[in-house]
Amino acid sequence: MPANPILRLKSVRKTFGHFTALHGIDLAIEEGEFFTIVGPSGSGKSTIIRLLVGMDELTSGEIWLRDKRIDQIPANLRPTCMVFQSLALFPHMSVGQNIEFPLKLRKIDPAKRKARAIELLQLLHLPASYYDKRVTECSGGERQRVALARALAFDPEILFFDEPLSALDYRLRKSLEKELKDLHARTGKTFVYITHSLEEALVMSDRIAIMKSGRFEQISDADEIYSKPVSRFVAEFMGEVNLFQVTASDGRIEGAGLIAAPGDATSTMAERITAARDATLMIRPEYVQFLADGQVADFEISGTLNGIYALGSRIHYEVKTGSGQILTVEKLREDRYDGSQGDTVRLGWSAASAHVIEDTPFEEKVA
Amino acid sequence: MKRLDGKLGTLASLPMLVVLALAFIAPLGLVAIFSILPEKVFSIVNMPNFSAFKTMVNQGYYKSLLWSLFMAFAASTILFIICWPLAYGMAKVFKRFALIITIAVVMSLFVSENIRLFGWVLTLMKGGLIEGYLRHWTGVGFESPLYNVGIIIFGIVYVYLPFMLFPLAQGISMVPEDARQAARDLGATRWQVLTQIDLPLAAPGIMVGYLLTFVLAAGAMAEAKILGGRAVIAIADDIQTAFTYGQNWPLGSALSMVLIVLIGTLAIYGIAKIDLDKIMGRD
Numbered sequence: 042m043p044a045n046p047i048l049r050l051k052s053v054r055k056t057f058g059h060f061t062a063l064h065g066i067d068l069a070i071e072e073g074e075f076f077t078i079v080g081p082s083g084s085g086k087s088t089i090i091r092l093l094v095g096m097d098e099l100t101s102g103e104i105w106l107r108d109k110r111i112d113q114i115p116a117n118l119r120p121t122c123m124v125f126q127s128l129a130l131f132p133h134m135s136v137g138q139n140i141e142f143p144l145k146l147r148k149i150d151p152a153k154r155k156a157r158a159i160e161l162l163q164l165l166h167l168p169a170s171y172y173d174k175r176v177t178e179c180s181g182g183e184r185q186r187v188a189l190a191r192a193l194a195f196d197p198e199i200l201f202f203d204e205p206l207s208a209l210d211y212r213l214r215k216s217l218e219k220e221l222k223d224l225h226a227r228t229g230k231t232f233v234y235i236t237h238s239l240e241e242a243l244v245m246s247d248r249i250a251i252m253k254s255g256r257f258e259q260i261s262d263a264d265e266i267y268s269k270p271v272s273r274f275v276a277e278f279m280g281e282v283n284l285f286q287v288t289a290s291d292g293r294i295e296g297a298g299l300i301a302a303p304g305d306a307t308s309t310m311a312e313r314i315t316a317a318r319d320a321t322l323m324i325r326p327e328y329v330q331f332l333a334d335g336q337v338a339d340f341e342i343s344g345t346l347n348g349i350y351a352l353g354s355r356i357h358y359e360v361k362t363g364s365g366q367i368l369t370v371e372k373l374r375e376d377r378y379d380g381s382q383g384d385t386v387r388l389g390w391s392a393a394s395a396h397v398i399e400d401t402p403f404e405e406k407v408a
Numbered sequence: 409m410k411r412l413d414g415k416l417g418t419l420a421s422l423p424m425l426v427v428l429a430l431a432f433i434a435p436l437g438l439v440a441i442f443s444i445l446p447e448k449v450f451s452i453v454n455m456p457n458f459s460a461f462k463t464m465v466n467q468g469y470y471k472s473l474l475w476s477l478f479m480a481f482a483a484s485t486i487l488f489i490i491c492w493p494l495a496y497g498m499a500k501v502f503k504r505f506a507l508i509i510t511i512a513v514v515m516s517l518f519v520s521e522n523i524r525l526f527g528w529v530l531t532l533m534k535g536g537l538i539e540g541y542l543r544h545w546t547g548v549g550f551e552s553p554l555y556n557v558g559i560i561i562f563g564i565v566y567v568y569l570p571f572m573l574f575p576l577a578q579g580i581s582m583v584p585e586d587a588r589q590a591a592r593d594l595g596a597t598r599w600q601v602l603t604q605i606d607l608p609l610a611a612p613g614i615m616v617g618y619l620l621t622f623v624l625a626a627g628a629m630a631e632a633k634i635l636g637g638r639a640v641i642a643i644a645d646d647i648q649t650a651f652t653y654g655q656n657w658p659l660g661s662a663l664s665m666v667l668i669v670l671i672g673t674l675a676i677y678g679i680a681k682i683d684l685d686k687i688m689g690r691d
């Protein structure tokens with residue numbers, strides 16, 4: 042929990058008829074933080090942002106901006122601003138008029154407005170000549186920048202983003218992700234970003250919140266969420282993962298054909314597994330090794346090489362275990378495994394690279 | 409193949425083009441010719457002069473034209489103001505209920521305009537539905553609101569409401585909801601959203617509604633005759649009189665031409681001003 046949050050949500054609940062979109066969530070966002078909320082469609086992330094900017098009303102709970110409760114304040118009086126998924130640029134206005142819009146509403150002198158608009162155009166790497174250009178004549182990336190410039194012209198305390206890059210092609214999205222991160226650093230503003238794209242979240246965020254069915258599953262930095270997910274849902278949502286339902290007795294870990302070598306590392310894990318109601322062992326594909334004859338590892342499993350998929354710089358291997366489970370192994374092209382489909386292989390990994398997910402029913406599927 | 413399709417298309421549309429030329433352009437041309445002929449002639453084989461236009465000015469027919477234009481403008485403006493909230497509701501709020509409003513409004517068109525106007529006469533006349541019952545129950549009556557300019561404008565508003573409502577609803581439905589929300593998010597009050605987002609983006613619908621109601625209202629006469637009791641004479645009434653009782657086709661034609669040119673210019677100017685694609689960003 043941040044020591045000095047700029048934004049706090051206290052038991053925020055939102056229902057639509059009989060459907061509960063948010064189940065009394067709590068959240069605190071630090072000043073100047075790049076905070077991203079990630080989740081699949083229908084997880085409630087857009088509902089949160091609509092509540093935060095005042096487009097919807099809470100069913101119950103409170104939203105605080107520093108020491109001021111803002112959930113009762115109408116959208117136009119909140120010191121926050123949003124970049125919409127559709128960008129919501131005004132098609133009947135020029136680029137300059139779009140950027141100046143919030144300044145015009147505040148009755149700022151036209152000369153000052155124009156100067157600020159041009160300053161923002163330059164901040165977002167757009168030429169000053171774009172001031173008179175129609176927004177409808179701008180490319181997708183340019184429109185993104187205009188929307189950002191407009192939001193920055195408002196000078197909000199917090200800038201919200203509702204999946205603004207989702208409609209762009211891959212290359213442009215990648216370059217804008219970096220620009221956004223750079224812009225965040227240069228402006229020092231608090232950014233709250235909503236996306237369903239894990240990649241966007243990982244590239245840009247200081248902290249990430251994973252949402253599922255109107256609740257936060259986990260809030261942490263990217264590294265921790267990736268390497269130590271609290272649930273199967275988070276583990277699977279954060280990318281390719283191998284999961285094993287395991288049990289432990291007498292310090293030995295068992296399940297799904299897994300062989301755990303006795304030792305300090307595995308016995309510590311075994312203690313946690315024993316204590317848990319239900320436990321899942323997680324290993325990311327990039328930590329799994331093809332073991333050579335005589336080579337040993339903390340965890341081992343045998344199987345048949347089922348498929349080899351080249352993904353540019355990386356290669357994915359699918360291995361079918363004796364219990365029928367499909368495991369994924371990922372190698373960089375230069376570390377590729379020289380084998381062919383149908384080969385019997387031994388896979389292994391260290392206890393340090395594995396993680397135990399506790400108290401999660403194995404049958405739970407990703408929504 | 410494309411060229412052949414084009415030729416076939418032209419050929420196929422030829423009969424309709426001929427019918428249009430005969431039924432629409434030819435009478436219009438005839439009216440244009442008659443407007444510059446000497447008064448009270450019935451043949452186009454005459455030396456042209458502009459006596460009909462002189463009569464129009466000298467005998468004060470221009471007053472009817474001005475009244476008609478004023479009433480049309482007033483009625484269109486009132487229609488715009490009263491239809492906007494309803495059109496907004498139909499486009500953005502009512503959802504399925506909008507269909508019921510549409511059907512109700514369209515149903516009113518199923519009854520002849522004259523019958524509907526006479527209905528109002530029976531309702532509003534002295535001793536009519538309202539005043540009659542009021543006097544019967546309370547002993548207090550009131551003067552009939554009929555037979556003045558105000559009631560004519562009311563009649564025009566009543567009759568031409570659908571012609572403003574539907575284009576307006578169409579125009580408002582084209583305003584992206586995101587743009588409205590973004591404006592609000594950027595600090596705009598509801599009034600500022602209306603003036604700076606809704607009105608400019610709904611301009612095509614507003615223009616079409618205004619043009620339709622204005623053009624129809626400027627050429628209307630039933631309201632002035634039935635509800636207004638000729639408190640003022642509408643230009644269309646003068647045109648009809650000139651062609652029928654007056655037997656003065658050139659005068660009727662001159663009046664028609666002035667009306668056509670005025671309204672035509674206005675319509676062309678309005679349409680030229682509205683670039684739908686540009687407003688909606690499709691250029």
